[in-house]
Amino acid sequence: MWLAGGILLAGAAYGENPEPLDLQLQLARLEHPFVVIEALQLQVHEGQGELQIGSLALLGQRWNRVRLQCGQLDLTPGRWRCHQGRLQLPGQAAIALELEQQGGDWWLRLQPGADEMWRFRYQANGRTQLSLHNASPRLLTTLLPSWRAKALQGRLNGELEGDAHRFKARLSLSQAGYSSPDGRQAAEALQLQFEIQGRRQAQVWQVQGSARWSAGLLYQEPVLLEAANQRLRFAGRVDGRGWKLDEAVLDWPRLGEIEAQGQGSWQALEAGQLRLPDLDLQTLGEVLLRPWLESRGLPRMALSGRGGAALKWQGSGLQQISLEPRGAGLVVDSGRLALEGLSGRLEWQRDQVREGELRLERLALGRLETGAFRVPLRLQGRELALRQALHIPLLETQVVVDHFKFTYLPGPGDWQGRLGLSVQPLALEALTRALDLPTMTGRLSANLPAIHYARGEASLEGDLVIQVFDGNLSCTELRLIDPFGPMPRILADVTARHLDLGQMTQTFSFGQMTGFIDADLRQLEIAQWRPLAFDARIVSSPGSYPRRISQKAVENITALGGGGAMAAVQGSFLRFFQDFGYRRIGLSCRLENGVCHMGGIAGEDRNGGYAIVEGGGIPALTVIGYNRNVDWNELVSRLQAAIRSSAPPVIK
Amino acid sequence: MKKWLMLGLLALGLAAQAQGNLEVDTPVINSLKSSMQSRFAQLEPLFSAGALGLTRDGKVEVHDPAAIPLAQRPVANNLVGAENRDRAALYREIARANQHPEWEADIARTFGRRWIEKARPGWWVQDDNGQWKKK
Structure with a gap:
């Protein structure tokens, strides 16, 4: 003017x-x-x-x-x-x-270019019109050189018109793209249509409009979004001091609707809220969650089911979050952990204590599956805790989680927490069947009153006791390393007392043995259900009981001793008998870097060999091993082969 | 002055010790290294294109996303995420194998220097101040 x-x-x-x-x-x-x-x-x-x-x-x-x-x-x-x-x-x-x-x-x-036209008309009554035909960003970047770095592309067509009291615009953007100088925000081949109109009442403009995203890619590191005819409609007010969004609704096909409200000054957002009343979680997981988690090196997760969420924001920060899963499901790392039928409501509010409850129809850890249970929770600040004990049905008994409390620490330490749980006596028969192991009878129970988790490591105070083969097996010094990392591991010390060899050998088709053994596995380390290291020692339990060993068991024990093991009896002599008497059994193996360093009954080394079975009774038989370093994988496969076939090993 | 000297000596001792045990070999370390090795074929072209860089704390970072076609950027992000997950686990594991979990950050920095020394000419690497430069 x-x-x-x-x-x-x-x-x-x-x-x-x-x-x-x-x-x-x-x-x-x-x-x-x-x-x-x-x-x-x-x-x-x-x-x-x-x-x-x-x-x-x-x-x-x-x-x-x-x-x-x-x-x-x-x-x-x-x-x-x-x-x-x-x-x-x-x-x-x-x-x-x-x-x-x-x-x-x-x-x-x-x-500004061929087949490009900007028509501007200003009338004395204040009416202004702008009509664009294939308008390119060149004029804009000429006027605003700082925009040049964004590598704007595209063509804009449409009309804008207005005066001091009203305006309206209808625009369509095609083949549009941009890239921030660092490439962390970018768009390609965008096709967008907008319509916006406004009317002035006193000093306030009432504005409403709509937009549709029909083609192209939009990238905001690490998420790449694809056009799917997303539609946005909005209505709000603008004046000299600030703005107010009465309502915006983004309709995202397959995902659901996202509703937003907010207000702010021209400098800052004062308050806002986001409501996602009913989302398809599978789409949410694929589109947003997975790229975000995987770029942070977290395991692959697949979501399913539906759910709602809401967020409230105020000048000082996030005020409230609520989540409402409705039959939601989660599968981590293609089945390492799976949740099914998750429903309920969870709410977090700044500076407030909120209570909520989740219900779960099924939780699966590998092959182990639980029944339905409720999780009553309390959220306060950065802390998530259990309100009441949790009763998780598992194989006709239950796991009771007495307490847990997790705290989120911003920074590399992420989560830290503690929980206590106990496993009520559980039939081993059902457990071994569920895990597809040879069926065993006995009971497992655990009492782990204090499990601490910090810096990617969980240490378990207490013990896991398994009553099996008429004896007792207890795991102490339990630790879980990197349970959510690329190589989760279990560390434990295992002590077994008075295990019935008769039941054991029958269970594992190891021939026939009678007697009892004690076993100690120190510093056992397991990853991917395979032992990485341990220091193991097996000895005959003290006491008076019949001690017999069958021919097949002798063969299998010699296989355990590696290529150099032999039974110290004449081959012809061995063939006459089905079983033999023995006085003691002893075997040790220190597993280190895939090699088992073997030994036999303490103090019974002879001629460079070590005694595994010391003869006694009639007919007596002594088994001596000579190979002190055996490759673990070879040992396991030889043992498996020996158990599978009844072919006798070489006996000198 | 004496205090400072002591601290310096301690730091030196720690670095020397950490250096000495970096070659520690456990099944977990082997498994992590082979996982990283098999990923390298996918990362290598991204390093050569200038898209990825090596940080001084032993990680991989997307240095210039614009060097990757838009539709491929999520794939590159996932590779970087998985690589850093393995690297973090490797440093932690080496620290543990040395019976000094608190050495993790020092081990990561020592490895960072090593990866940068081994980087090919033309790759982006961070200097001691965290500034990016082309090798």
């Missing part, structure tokens, strides 16, 4: 003289809150005009030596027109333009 006034003045001055005359106009400096012009020169010579600006400051940018040339300048009273004009900004290709003024009306046509 103000600039128009300035040039009008020049036109009016000329209008007083009807003769075509040369004209020169010079202005030293013009100032306006938005524009500062210095050293302006207007020259008209034989129907051609040239406007030169020494320095132009507009939209925070500054240009030196701006030139506007008119191939033909028509100046008649009340009207002037710059025909075949060219706008030259320093360092930029010239932009073709036409500019016309008649009375209070202005027309401006810019043609």
Whole structure:
């Protein structure tokens, strides 16, 4: 407006003289809150005009030596027109333009490129119109060089019009793209349609509009979103002090609706809320959660079912989060952990204690599956805790979690917490069947009153006791390393007392043995259900009981001793008997880096060998091993082969 | 002054000790190393294209996402995530195998220097101040 006034003045001055005359106009400096012009020169010579600006400051940018040339300048009273004009900004290709003024009306046509047109019309009554045909971002990046780095692309078509009381716009953006200089935000081949309209009441603009995203990719590291005809509609208010979003609804096909409300000043968001009333969790997982988790090296997760969520934000930060899964499911690492039928409601509120409850139909850890149970929870600050003991049905008994409390620590320490649990006596028969192991009878129970988790490591105070083969097996010093990492491991010390060899050998088809053994496995380390290390020792239990060993068991024990083991009896002699008497059994193996360092009954090493079975009774038999270092995998496969086939090993 | 000297000596001792035991070999370390080795074929072209870089704390970072076609960026992010998961586990495991879990960060930095020394010319690496530079 103000600039128009300035040039009008020049036109009016000329209008007083009807003769075509040369004209020169010079202005030293013009100032306006938005524009500062210095050293302006207007020259008209034989129907051609040239406007030169020494320095132009507009939209925070500054240009030196701006030139506007008119191939033909028509100046008649009340009207002037710059025909075949060219706008030259320093360092930029010239932009073709036409500019016309008649009375209070202005027309401006810019043609920054081939098949591209910006038509601008301003009427004396304040009505302004802009019509765009294949508008490219070039004009924008010319005016705002800082946008050049965003590598804007695309074509904009449509109309904008308005006056002091109302406006409306209908625009469509096609083949659009951008990339932030660091490439962490980008878009490609975008196709977007918008419609927006507003009306002014007193000092407030009521605005409403809609948008549709029909093609292209949008990237916000680490998430890549794909167009799926997402539609947005919104309504709000804008005034000099700030804005208020009464409601925005994003309809995302397959995912669901996302509703937003908020208000803020022009500097900051004051309050906002997001409601996701009913989302398809599978789509949410695929589109948003998975890329986010996997880029942080967390295991692959698949979600299913439906759920709702809401978030509230206020100037000081996040105020409230609520989650409402409805029959949701989660599978971690293709089945390492699975949840099914998760429902309930959980709420977190800043500076408040909130109680909630989740219900779970099934929890599966590998092959182990639980029944349905409830999880009553309390959330406070960064802390998640159990309100009451948890009773988890497992194989006709239950696991009771007495307490747990987890705290989220921002930074690399992530989660830290403690829990206590006990396993009520559980039939081994059902457990071994569920785990697809040879069926065993006995009972397992555990009492782990204090499990601590910190820095990716869980240490378990207490013990796990298994009553099996008429004896007792207890696991202490239990530790879980990196339970959520790439190589989760279990560490434990195992002590077994008075295990019935008869039952054991029958269970594992190891031939027939009678007697009892004690076993100690120190520093047992297991990963992927295979032992990585241990220091093991098996000895005959003290006491008086029958001690017999069958021919098949002898064969299998010699196999255990590796290639060098032998039974110290004549082969022909061995064949006459089905079983033998023995006095003691002893075997040790220290597993280290895939090699088992073997030994036999303590103090019974002979001729470079070690006694595994010391003979006694009639007929007596002694088994001696010679190979002290046996490859563990070879040992296991030889043992498996020996158990499978009844072919006798080489006996000298 | 004396205190500072003591601290310096302690730090030196720690570095020397950590250095000495970096080659420790356990089944977990072997498994992590082979997982990283099999991933390298996918990471290598991304390093050569300047998309990924090596940080001074022994990790891999997306240095210039723009060097990766948009549709491929999530794949690259996942590779980086999985690689860093293995690397973090490796450093932790080496610290544990040395009976000094608290050495984890020092071991990560020592490995960071090693990876950077081994990096091919043209790859992006971080200097001691965390600034990116082309090797």
